[in-house]
Amino acid sequence: MKLPNTYYNYISYLGSIIALIAWITLIFFVVQIYFFGVNNVYFDLFTFVVTPGFLVLGHLLIPIGMYRTRRKLKRGIEVSGDKILMLNLRDSKTRNAILIFSVVSIFFIISTVIGSFKAFQYTESVEFCGKLCHKVMNPEYVAYQNSPHAKVKCAECHVGEGADFYVKSKMSGLRQVFKYSLNSYVRPIVTPIENLRPARETCEKCHWPQKFYTNALRHEKYFLSDSANTHWDIILNMKIGANHQSLGLTEGIHWHINKDFQIEYKSNAKRDSIFWVKVIDKKSGKETVFTDAGQGVKPEKLNEAEMRTMDCMDCHNRPSHEFHSPSRYVNDVLASPNKYAAIPWIKSAAMEALKEPFATTESAMSGIKNKIIKFYKDQYPNLYKIYSANITNAITAITDAFSMNAFPEMKVTYSVYPRHIGHLESEGCFRCHNDRFKSPSGKVISKDCNLCHTIVAQGKVDSMNYVGVNGTLNFKHPIDIRDAWKVSNCSECHSDLYK
Numbered sequence: 372m373k374l375p376n377t378y379y380n381y382i383s384y385l386g387s388i389i390a391l392i393a394w395i396t397l398i399f400f401v402v403q404i405y406f407f408g409v410n411n412v413y414f415d416l417f418t419f420v421v422t423p424g425f426l427v428l429g430h431l432l433i434p435i436g437m438y439r440t441r442r443k444l445k446r447g448i449e450v451s452g453d454k455i456l457m458l459n460l461r462d463s464k465t466r467n468a469i470l471i472f473s474v475v476s477i478f479f480i481i482s483t484v485i486g487s488f489k490a491f492q493y494t495e496s497v498e499f500c501g502k503l504c505h506k507v508m509n510p511e512y513v514a515y516q517n518s519p520h521a522k523v524k525c526a527e528c529h530v531g532e533g534a535d536f537y538v539k540s541k542m543s544g545l546r547q548v549f550k551y552s553l554n555s556y557v558r559p560i561v562t563p564i565e566n567l568r569p570a571r572e573t574c575e576k577c578h579w580p581q582k583f584y585t586n587a588l589r590h591e592k593y594f595l596s597d598s599a600n601t602h603w604d605i606i607l608n609m610k611i612g613a614n615h616q617s618l619g620l621t622e623g624i625h626w627h628i629n630k631d632f633q634i635e636y637k638s639n640a641k642r643d644s645i646f647w648v649k650v651i652d653k654k655s656g657k658e659t660v661f662t663d664a665g666q667g668v669k670p671e672k673l674n675e676a677e678m679r680t681m682d683c684m685d686c687h688n689r690p691s692h693e694f695h696s697p698s699r700y701v702n703d704v705l706a707s708p709n710k711y712a713a714i715p716w717i718k719s720a721a722m723e724a725l726k727e728p729f730a731t732t733e734s735a736m737s738g739i740k741n742k743i744i745k746f747y748k749d750q751y752p753n754l755y756k757i758y759s760a761n762i763t764n765a766i767t768a769i770t771d772a773f774s775m776n777a778f779p780e781m782k783v784t785y786s787v788y789p790r791h792i793g794h795l796e797s798e799g800c801f802r803c804h805n806d807r808f809k810s811p812s813g814k815v816i817s818k819d820c821n822l823c824h825t826i827v828a829q830g831k832v833d834s835m836n837y838v839g840v841n842g843t844l845n846f847k848h849p850i851d852i853r854d855a856w857k858v859s860n861c862s863e864c865h866s867d868l869y870k
């Protein structure tokens with residue numbers, strides 16, 4: 372087989388060898404994927420990214436070598452290509468050269484493949500996401516370790532399967548590393564994350580959307596900021612689904628993910644304020660549009676707003692890194708078996724201390740401690756004498772809780788990343804369920820307190836009111852605020868209750 376004279380040069384040989392090995396590897400991977408059904412992001416990566424890279428390199432080297440030889444031939448530097456090809460295998464020098472060349476090339480290619488495999492595997496690990504980029508991702512990393520998804524890798528939600536998203540995420544990762552090294556990233560990281568992989572491709576890999584969840588009891592424990600830290604409990608029966616699985620997703624909270632319906636909405640960029648809602652009944656094709664007369668959004672703004680189809684993330688937007696408010700985590704500390712709630716005024720003292728923003732975690736730790744001690748020394752010196760040991764322990768528990776939920780360096784707190792489930796501290800469900808959204812036929816998206824849950828028990832723990840499982844109590848606000856809780860959204864007070 373004869374090839375053009377110009378082909379016979381070392382660069383083109385090298386190109387041919389690389390290309391040949393790449394072809395063989397590629398065929399091997401493709402057979403694995405398509406005939407043996409191997410389904411693995413790394414396999415995809417090598418098949419569709421790394422190997423083709425070598426293939427392209429090899430195929431580029433061939434013409435480059437040929438071009439160079441052609442120029443040399445023209446200038447008369449080289450005489451004839453045939454001479455270059457003269458490989459005398461009887462000559463031990465030539466044999467050695469070939470041997471060394473082959474071994475080195477093969478070693479080079481194998482180690483590149485293994486090296487990049489390991490490198491990519493590492494960039495997918497929780498340690499890489501959470502620790503390497505320590506300062507930036509620390510809030511999410513810490514909160515994640517306390518979440519129901521603590522065993523789900525960051526990449527399983529943020530990247531998912533397939534080579535395309537893999538490459539996309541690594542590209543945007545490179546940009547982030549760049550910003551990180553220049554220290555020019557925004558704090559806090561802006562949400563909602565644009566181009567976050569849709570829930571259909573991440574959450575639904577593990578959570579089957581048609582899966583029926585029955586109603587579930589939710590027991591909430593609160594402590595008021597009075598001298599006794601009055602312990603007030605509420606038990607809610609959450610209507611996640613209907614009351615029996617035979618009814619499927621026809622009613623209840625997960626009705627929104629019933630495949631027969633599609634809900635679309637328009638909102639501001641942060642998605643914490645919704646302007647317009649449409650429900651499409653996919654079976655009948657009927658569309659119902661709800662508009663919010665009360666909010667009076669201008670038509671231009673409405674036209675500009677991006678339309679989004681509702682999915683899991685519109686409610687479960689903090690599935691894995693949720694930041695609690697001071698009120699919530701202090702309630703949790705007080706509800707713990709350590710009986711810190713026996714210290715008079717402790718809730719009030721804690722809320723007072725946690726009110727102010729801190730610049731660093733370190734200054735927060737000492738700041739919170741000093742403020743709580745000062746609160747007692749100034750206002751209740753007698754109590755401080757009696758409870759000082761217990762107060763010291765309570766302070767440790769409170770600062771620990773703080774460090775898991777607030778991250779001054781990244782400006783992360785619960786209010787920066789509101790959670791869309793519920794309605795106490797952010798509008799959440801009340802973004803739509805506020806009795807203001809009306810369809811042309813007069814249907815409203817309801818705020819009825821029994822639509823999403825019933826209250827089966829509430830009150831001070833030693834004198835609670837109960838009803839049977841099918842009944843419900845009328846909500847009683849823990850302190851008397853008259854009808855304010857009916858008239859305004861809870862978050863209007865609760866988003867910054869202690870400020």
Ligand code: HEC
Pocket residue numbers: 497500501508511512515520523524525526527528529560561562563564567684687688689690691692788
């Ligand atoms: C169960 C799925 C899931 C897991 C696991 C997960 N995340 Fe997220 N993450 C999300 C979702 C959903 C958002 C989008 C929130 C939004 O857009 O409002 C998000 C947002 C973020 C953000 C943007 C800031 C913020 O707090 O919203 C960062 C940073 C982040 N995740 C880092 C991580 C890191 C680091 C890990 C692993 C230690 C991780 N995530 C694990 C689902 C997940």
Ligand code: HEC
Pocket residue numbers: 519520523524527528570573574575576577578683684687690
């Ligand atoms: C890799 C698998 C996996 C992925 C992907 C995943 N989850 Fe989960 N999720 C789990 C497992 C496992 C549990 C159960 C944890 C337990 O019971 O302790 C769970 C629990 C939950 C719960 C119940 C939480 C609770 O308090 O008990 C919710 C809600 C949830 N996931 C939502 C989501 C959402 C939303 C997404 C997408 C952003 C998602 N999950 C992605 C595996 C996954």
Ligand code: HEC
Pocket residue numbers: 610621622623624626627634635636645648649650681685686791792793799800801802803804814815816817822823
């Ligand atoms: C984007 C707007 C939107 C958001 C956000 C929203 N919903 Fe809805 N929801 C609707 C619409 C629209 C309906 C149907 C109203 C109708 O047709 O009467 C509905 C109906 C419901 C129903 C009644 C389903 C049935 O027919 O039995 C429940 C329960 C419900 N939502 C719970 C919630 C909860 C809980 C949240 C917050 C975690 C929430 N919704 C957030 C738009 C929304």
Ligand code: HEC
Pocket residue numbers: 570574575578579580584585587589609611624625627628681682683684685686687792793
């Ligand atoms: C309309 C808002 C909404 C949407 C959309 C939604 N959920 Fe939920 N989901 C809820 C609420 C509210 C609960 C009850 C949580 C609670 O008790 O605080 C819940 C509970 C759950 C639970 C826990 C069930 C249990 O018994 O503990 C899982 C798992 C879950 N959702 C997964 C999903 C997945 C996956 C999707 C998307 C396919 C999804 N949800 C879509 C609002 C929603």
Ligand code: HEC
Pocket residue numbers: 591605607792793794795800801804817818819820821822823824846856857
């Ligand atoms: C659209 C659905 C929906 C409606 C309407 C609704 N709630 Fe809720 N509510 C929820 C969900 C979901 C949660 C659970 C929040 C969570 O998972 O933390 C909740 C939680 C609560 C809690 C516990 C608060 C907390 O977060 O600790 C109280 C109390 C409550 N609701 C009272 C009411 C009252 C009173 C009304 C009527 C004015 C009402 N709800 C209307 C969905 C709803």
Ligand code: HEC
Pocket residue numbers: 593594595596597603698699702795848849850852855856857859860861862863864865868
């Ligand atoms: C007018 C303002 C206002 C509105 C509106 C309001 N609350 Fe409150 N809420 C308060 C105040 C003030 C307290 C007492 C806080 C304390 O003593 O520490 C409180 C306490 C609570 C507590 C105990 C919380 C804790 O952590 O100690 C719950 C639960 C609660 N409210 C639920 C609701 C719900 C649910 C709604 C909406 C249906 C609502 N509130 C609307 C002002 C309001």
